[in-house]
Amino acid sequence: DAGVTQSPTHLIKTRGQQVTLRCSPKSGHDTVSWYQQALGQGPQFIFQYYEEEERQRGNFPDRFSGHQFPNYSSELNVNALLLGDSALYLCASSSKYRNRELFFGEGSRLTVL
Amino acid sequence: QQQVKQSPQSLIVQKGGISIINCAYENTAFDYFPWYQQFPGKGPALLIAIRPDVSEKKEGRFTISFNKSAKQFSLHIMDSQPGDSATYFCAASMGGGGADGLTFGKGTHLIIQP
Numbered sequence: 001d002a003g004v005t006q007s008p009t010h011l012i013k014t015r016g017q018q019v020t021l022r023c024s025p026k027s028g029h030d031t032v033s034w035y036q037q038a039l040g041q042g043p044q045f046i047f048q049y050y051e052e053e054e055r056q057r058g059n060f061p062d063r064f065s066g067h068q069f070p071n072y073s074s075e076l077n078v079n080a081l082l083l084g085d086s087a088l089y090l091c092a093s094s095s096k097y098r099n100r101e102l103f104f105g106e107g108s109r110l111t112v113l
Numbered sequence: 114q115q116q117v118k119q120s121p122q123s124l125i126v127q128k129g130g131i132s133i134i135n136c137a138y139e140n141t142a143f144d145y146f147p148w149y150q151q152f153p154g155k156g157p158a159l160l161i162a163i164r165p166d167v168s169e170k171k172e173g174r175f176t177i178s179f180n181k182s183a184k185q186f187s188l189h190i191m192d193s194q195p196g197d198s199a200t201y202f203c204a205a206s207m208g209g210g211g212a213d214g215l216t217f218g219k220g221t222h223l224i225i226q227p
Contacts, residue, residue: 004156033214035215040219040220041219041220042119042202042204042217042218042219042220043157043202043215043217044217045214045215045216047214048214056213056214058214090156090157092156100145100147100162100206101159101162102147102159102215103159104149104156104157104158105156106154106155106156107156
């Protein structure tokens with residue numbers, strides 16, 4: 001049973017560019033959440049997707065957007081990258097029956113130069 | 114902004130000892146308090162969680178103690194082992210109609226010395 005998978009694992013971008021990160025949830029899960037983890041900090045909630053809609057959003061600007069597909073996989077898009085966007089981006093999945101239990105992927109490490 | 118304050122920032126415990134990590138929260142609407150363990154290069158993994166109607170929950174060597182009036186909760190790791198060396202995060206969320214986003218503490222870097 002595959003857990004949460006994320007791609008790419010590492011990537012380097014330049015200020016002003018755009019990036020797309022991808023996530024496949026754990027089998028049987030239908031809800032995907034995205035978190036940003038800066039070095040040495042706890043993860044910060046970006047947003048959550050359920051039934052292909054953004055259900056809740058944290059304190060992140062509109063440069064951060066997402067999408068959920070019918071197969072429950074998800075994408076995180078960040079436009080106009082800033083140096084401060086350098087972080088580990090974590091995807092977490094859960095099921096509607098046990099929606100508090102989040103399973104995290106290993107993350108995508110984004111470096112903005 | 115809703116906050117969860119975690120201490121200590123780092124902790125060194127001898128093998129076989131008890132590791133204790135503390136967290137305090139402000140928002141009384143929080144109703145779910147999990148602890149996550151994160152190894153380098155890995156995503157956080159759920160260890161144990163508690164709801165405010167319970168004062169203590171134990172799973173194996175891991176125990177959460179919860180003090181609703183003080184708005185504090187703590188993680189105790191009994192018989193700490195070198196394999197427990199990791200970063201630990203407390204978190205909190207509100208319920209409502211679904212799973213709200215987790216608010217994490219800043220983490221505690223735990224080292225268990227052999």
